[in-house]
Every structure is written in C-alpha cells, then in structure tokens.
Amino acid sequence: MRFSQIFGHTLKEAPSDAQAVSHQFLIRGGYIHQVAAGLFSYLPLARRVMNKIENILHDEMADIGGQEITMPVVLPAEMWKESGRWYQIGSELTRLKDRKDRDMVLAMTHEEALCDLARKYIRSYKEMPRLVYHIQTKWRDDPRPRAGLIRVREFKMKDSYSLDTDWEGLDKQYRAHYQSYFNIFNRCGLDVLAVKSDTGMMGGKIAHEFMYLTPIGEDTIIYCDDCGYNSNRQVADFKKPRAVKEDLLETEKIETPDCKTIDDLADFLDIPESKTAKAVFMVATIQEDKETEVEKFILAIVRGDMDLNETKLANAVKAKELRPAQEEEIKAIGAVPGYGSPIGVKGAFIVIDDLAAESTNLVAGANEAGYHLLNVNCGRDFTPDLIVDIAAAQSGHDCINCGSELQSEKAVEVGNIFKLGTRYSEAMNCMYQDENGKLNPIIMGSYGIGVGRLLSCVVEQHHDDYGIIWPISIAPFQVHIILLHDKKGTEASETAEKLYADCKTAGIDALIDDRKESPGVKFNDADLVGIPIRLTVGRRALDQGGVELKVRGRAESEIVPIDIIMRRLKEIIEELKAELAEKLEIVEYKE
RNA sequence: CGGAAUGUUGCCUAGUGGCUAAGGCGCCUGCUUUGGGAGCAGGAAAUCGGAGGUUCGAGUCCUCUCAUUCCGACCA
Numbered sequence: 001m002r003f004s005q006i007f008g009h010t011l012k013e014a015p016s017d018a019q020a021v022s023h024q025f026l027i028r029g030g031y032i033h034q035v036a037a038g039l040f041s042y043l044p045l046a047r048r049v050m051n052k053i054e055n056i057l058h059d060e061m062a063d064i065g066g067q068e069i070t071m072p073v074v075l076p077a078e079m080w081k082e083s084g085r086w087y088q089i090g091s092e093l094t095r096l097k098d099r100k101d102r103d104m105v106l107a108m109t110h111e112e113a114l115c116d117l118a119r120k121y122i123r124s125y126k127e128m129p130r131l132v133y134h135i136q137t138k139w140r141d142d143p144r145p146r147a148g149l150i151r152v153r154e155f156k157m158k159d160s161y162s163l164d165t166d167w168e169g170l171d172k173q174y175r176a177h178y179q180s181y182f183n184i185f186n187r188c189g190l191d192v193l194a195v196k197s198d199t200g201m202m203g204g205k206i207a208h209e210f211m212y213l214t215p216i217g218e219d220t221i222i223y224c225d226d227c228g229y230n231s232n233r234q235v236a237d238f239k240k241p242r243a244v245k246e247d248l249l250e251t252e253k254i255e256t257p258d259c260k261t262i263d264d265l266a267d268f269l270d271i272p273e274s275k276t277a278k279a280v281f282m283v284a285t286i287q288e289d290k291e292t293e294v295e296k297f298i299l300a301i302v303r304g305d306m307d308l309n310e311t312k313l314a315n316a317v318k319a320k321e322l323r324p325a326q327e328e329e330i331k332a333i334g335a336v337p338g339y340g341s342p343i344g345v346k347g348a349f350i351v352i353d354d355l356a357a358e359s360t361n362l363v364a365g366a367n368e369a370g371y372h373l374l375n376v377n378c379g380r381d382f383t384p385d386l387i388v389d390i391a392a393a394q395s396g397h398d399c400i401n402c403g404s405e406l407q408s409e410k411a412v413e414v415g416n417i418f419k420l421g422t423r424y425s426e427a428m429n430c431m432y433q434d435e436n437g438k439l440n441p442i443i444m445g446s447y448g449i450g451v452g453r454l455l456s457c458v459v460e461q462h463h464d465d466y467g468i469i470w471p472i473s474i475a476p477f478q479v480h481i482i483l484l485h486d487k488k489g490t491e492a493s494e495t496a497e498k499l500y501a502d503c504k505t506a507g508i509d510a511l512i513d514d515r516k517e518s519p520g521v522k523f524n525d526a527d528l529v530g531i532p533i534r535l536t537v538g539r540r541a542l543d544q545g546g547v548e549l550k551v552r553g554r555a556e557s558e559i560v561p562i563d564i565i566m567r568r569l570k571e572i573i574e575e576l577k578a579e580l581a582e583k584l585e586i587v588e589y590k591e
Numbered sequence: 592c593g594g595a596a597u598g599u600u601g602c603c604u605a606g607u608g609g610c611u612a613a614g615g616c617g618c619c620u621g622c623u624u625u626g627g628g629a630g631c632a633g634g635a636a637a638u639c640g641g642a643g644g645u646u647c648g649a650g651u652c653c654u655c656u657c658a659u660u661c662c663g664a665c666c667a
Binding site: 321522 | 592602603616619626629646658659660661663666
C-alpha cells in the first residue's frame with residue numbers, strides 16, 4: 001500500500017481524552033477513531049492488524065479441531081429467557097423489539113445461540129465431540145468503557161464452544177484451549193498468565209482467565225513467586241493467620257468518639273486492627289426462581305485487618321447481585337454505620353469469615369454512635385447464619401500452598417475459558433441420545449478472546465516513546481519503505497518503487513511512503529505507526545551503494561547493497577518470526 | 592448509579608463580564624526545500640456542547656441538560 005493513499009492520517013498530538021498509551025498511539029497512528037464512549041471505527045491500519053490476529057485465531061482453532069460458524073448479533077429474547085439470563089442480567093444486556101413487537105436482544109455472548117443451534121442439530125452421541133467457533137461482534141452496554149480498546153461496549157470476540165458427551169471430553173477440549181490460548185498470545189507477542197477465576201455471569205464450574213499484567217488493568221492478580229500459585233483476587237485463597245484464642249472476657253461498652261473506621265478505632269484504643277471486627281452491610285439480590293427475586297440484607301464480618309471479598313460473599317450467599325447497603329437500610333435493621341456489629345440487629349443475614357469467627361475478644365461496634373463493645377465473641381454474643389471464607393487475599397498474606405508471601409499485580413483479562421458443564425444445556429433442554437437411547441444434556445465449554453483488547457494490549461507491551469513496535473506476526477505491514485525524494489535525479493524513487501514491486505512479488509507486505517513530505521515527517525510517522533522493518537531509500541545510502549535497513553526498536557541500522565536487499569529482507573523477517581516462535585512452548589496445565 | 596474534572600475550528604491550547612474570539616499544529620494555493628516533525632506568501636475552517644436565565648453587554652456569571660474522561664460501583 002501507498003502511504004499517500006491510506007484512508008486516515010497521523011496526528012502529532014493525541015486528543016486529550018486519550019490517557020492510556022495504547023489509546024494515544026492507536027489514535028495518533030491513524031488506526032482507530034472513537035465514535036462515542038466505548039465505540040470505535042477501525043481504520044485500514046487497525047483492520048489489517050485485526051485480520052492478522054484473526055488469521056492466527058483461525059489457524060489455532062483449526063489446530064484443535066475448531067469449525068468456523070457465524071451466529072447472529074441480534075437474537076430472539078426467548079432463548080435468553082430459557083437460559084434465565086434475560087432475567088439475571090441488568091441493563092448491560094440491550095433489549096429491543098422488532099417490528100412485530102417481538103422481544104430481541106443484542107448478543108453479549110453466544111452461549112444461548114449455540115445451545116439453540118446444538119439442540120437442533122446434535123441428536124446422537126455419535127455427533128460429538130464437536131468444537132465450533134466464530135469471530136463475531138458482541139455488544140455489552142458497559143457502564144464504564146475506558147482506556148481506548150481495553151474496555152469497550154462493542155467489540156469483536158473469538159468465541160469457541162465445545163460439545164461433549166462426558167466430562168473427560170470437556171476436560172480434554174478445555175486443556176486443548178488452555179494450550180491453544182498460550183500459542184495465540186505468544187504468536188501475537190503478548191505475555192500472559194493463566195489464572196483461576198470466578199465464573200461470574202457465565203455460570204459453570206471451572207474457569208481460567210488469561211491475564212496481561214499491566215498497571216492499567218482492572219483485575220488484580222494474587223500470585224506466589226515461590227510455588228507459582230496464582231489467582232484472580234476475586235477467588236484467591238490464602239493461608240489465614242491462626243486465630244488468637246484467649247479466655248472469653250465479659251463484654252464491656254466503652255465510649256469511642258469519632259471512631260468510624262477500623263483505622264481510627266485501632267489508633268484510639270491502641271490495639272492492632274486484628275483485634276477488631278469489621279462489619280460490612282450489603283444487600284444481595286437472590287433469584288428464588290425464574291421470575292422472582294428477593295433482596296436480602298447481609299451483614300458481613302471480617303477481622304479488622306482484612307478486607308471483604310465481595311465475590312466470595314456473593315458466591316457464599318448465592319447472590320445474583322450484591323451492593324452496599326444504604327444508610328437508611330442499615331438503620332432499619334437496628335445498626336449504626338461506622339459503629340455496626342451483629343449484636344442487637346434484626347432481620348439481617350449474618351455471614352462471618354471463619355477467621356473472625358474463631359478469634360476471641362474482638363472489639364466490635366455497639367450499634368450506637370460513639371460506642372464500641374470490648375470482648376465480643378462469635379457464638380456467645382451473636383449467632384451467625386453462615387461461617388465461611390469471605391476475606392480478600394492481598395499482597396503480604398501467606399500463600400495457601402507454600403506459605404510464602406503473596407504478591408499482587410494489576411492485569412487485563414484478554415481471554416478466558418469456562419467449563420460450563422450443563423449450565424445451559426439443562427436450562428435449554430439441549431439433549432442428545434446416548435448408546436442406550438437415553439437422553440442426556442450436552443456438556444459444554446466456552447472459550448473467548450477479545451480481538452481489539454488483545455490488539456491494544458500488544459501495543460501496551462510493545463512501544464517506546466515514539467510509537468508502536470509491532471511484533472512481525474500482526475504488524476499491519478512487514479516492511480515500511482521510506483522514499484526520500486532526491487531532487488538531483490530519479491534513482492531514489494526508481495529504487496524505492498522497484499523494492500516495493502519486488503516485495504509484492506515476494507509476498508512481503510510492504511507500505512511505501514511516497515508522500516511529498518520532509519524526511520523528518522516520514523521518519524516520525526514510521527516510528528509512530530510501528531512497522532517492524534524500515535527501508536530508507538535516499539541519497540545518503542545510495543551513495544554507499546545500498547539502502548538503509550533498520551528494525552523498529554533496535555538502535556543500529558545497516559546499509560544493505562541493493563542486489564542483495566530482498567534476500568536480507570527475508571532473513572530479517574525470518575529472524576523476527578523466529579524470535580516470536582521462541583516463546584511458543586508446551587505449558588503445564590494448572591487447575 | 593455515586594464522586595470529580597473537562598467541553599472554544601480536524602487536533603492541542605489562550606482568552607480578567609466590554610472592540611471583529613487569539614495562537615500553534617494540521618488542511619488548501621503558490622514558490623522554495625528534502626536523512627529526524629523545513630521556510631516564505633496567501634487562504635479556508637468556530638452559531639465557544641445545547642437550552643434557559645442574570646446583565647446595557649456573556650466564551651467568561653447562574654440554573655438545567657447533553658457529551659467525554661478519570662476514580663468508585665460494575666465488568667464473559
């Protein structure tokens with residue numbers, strides 16, 4: 001392609017709305033255009049990168065037996081009602097009516113569509129296992145799009161779905177994806193970590209998320225350097241300290257003015273935070289059956305030095321939604337915000353963390369402004385409805401496996417794999433006949449990768465102060481030919497054009513900067529756009545009998561004689577490909 | 592949905608209630624220039640996000656509203 005013909009152009013300055021590095025470079029480089037919050041147009045350069053990523057996806061899917069299909073973006077609501085998600089998901093799911101007044105949804109993912117397809121086509125155990133996938137647009141009316149392509153409302157996703165007759169089959173396909181995903185990310189030059197995750201709205205049994213570690217990420221990973229344990233913080237386990245057991249003392253009410261936080265309280269009484277009980281008031285929405293849901297007031301207690309893990313709590317009480325309680329709601333059960341405890345409250349479901357339950361003589365709120373109670377003991381002074389782990393792991397805690405100190409890091413989720421099991425097939429009556437003629441639900445798995453998110457994470461990982469440094473595998477072009485016009489003759493432009501034509505013949509993706517711009521403009525744009533190999537054709541190099549070859553991101557450059565340039569180009573391309581290939585490896589599957 | 596910030600030309604910014612809203616980048620025309628964002632000359636491009644209000648007078652003050660961004664809630 002000719003730079004002079006590209007639709008779109010580079011910008012010297014990024015719009016002030018763009019904060020994330022990838023967002024800035026993608027806009028400045030003329031890759032993407034923001035249409036509204038979380039909505040982007042992909043210009044030709046980005047589209048080329050997407051195509052290359054998608055080719056890798058097709059390739060790796062084919063490798064594990066995936067068959068490409070396409071399912072619609074607009075789906076009848078009926079199947080979402082069958083699965084229950086029509087009722088479970090809030091305004092993130094966009095509902096609309098067609099002209100006949102029929103309820104429809106914009107698909108945010110395609111489990112229902114696939115299940116509907118499977119129940120109509122799969123009849124016998126002989127038709128399984130199967131793996132189908134598509135690369136399709138998804139819509140989620142996310143309340144908070146951010147950071148360019150990292151979190152958007154409309155996005156393309158590679159979604160695959162496995163169909164099996166037994167759990168061993170699911171496990172096999174699951175593990176195949178686990179490896180396949182590492183291959184995909186490695187081929188794109190993105191370093192990821194697979195971590196155990198919550199199953200969230202997808203439901204199902206086991207799930208892993210593929211995480212790119214970066215401070216701009218929204219998820220927190222808890223990991224152990226010593227034994228390799230890692231997990232999304234939402235479900236991270238840790239070895240809790242041993243509860244301090246003392247003889248139970250008499251409860252005593254004391255005055256604690258202006259001690260609304262654990263911090264204040266511990267300071268005021270000059271005791272460690274671990275000697276206090278933290279009460280957190282939440283309201284859980286619980287789905288009783290398909291049509292009815294009830295709100296339940298939850299009083300959660302963790303030891304004062306711990307944080308509540310809302311995902312653990314939500315799972316423990318089987319809540320569909322969990323939100324902080326409002327002041328009036330807290331007062332209504334007889335508690336006082338800032339001085340709350342389970343003692344004397346009515347109508348709350350009390351959940352206490354196992355560590356807090358075992359700890360003795362804690363300081364807890366008196367449910368009276370300005371007062372706390374000393375020596376509060378679970379079981380004696382109040383009776384919990386549930387004792388379960390609801391504390392959040394954090395860096396500094398002990399690893400559940402080896403006891404070493406845990407670390408934490410921010411990350412972006414670029415892919416995930418779920419063992420759905422029969423979550424959807426049972427709800428939607430997606431059955432097959434086994435050898436004995438008996439009907440059984442199909443066992444499913446679902447596996448997703450966000451294409452745009454992957455693209456932007458690659459930019460986050462591969463850039464410098466001047467622009468993007470694309471891995472050769474997904475760069476919009478492999479070679480960027482810069483023509484520096486030479487007024488004295490036509491040698492430069494003839495050489496550049498010949499190189500461009502030779503690249504085309506050799507099957508090398510080349511971009512030629514044939515614009516009437518000054519050298520500075522061209523070099524800066526080349527750095528910004530980030531094509532891995534740059535060939536500069538100008539007087540200086542021609543006088544030395546060649547053209548200048550420079551690899552983006554490397555400091556040195558070389559003058560390559562014109563008669564061997566194509567050979568050298570192919571060598572460098574192979575070298576860059578080999579660098580990426582080095583990262584491909586068989587990974588060990590970790591539960 | 593809570594908290595905060597910002598909306599001035601395609602982009603970045605200036606603009607104390609007072610003259611015809613200013614500059615840089617980019618864009619168009621011409622000349623010149625070609626190894627790291629060149630120079631000269633000329634030009635186009637803004638109903639100052641929108642609505643209402645205060646005022647002799649509003650880009651500037653007030654109210655409402657919309658949009659975008661950031662923090663939180665949320666997030667396969």
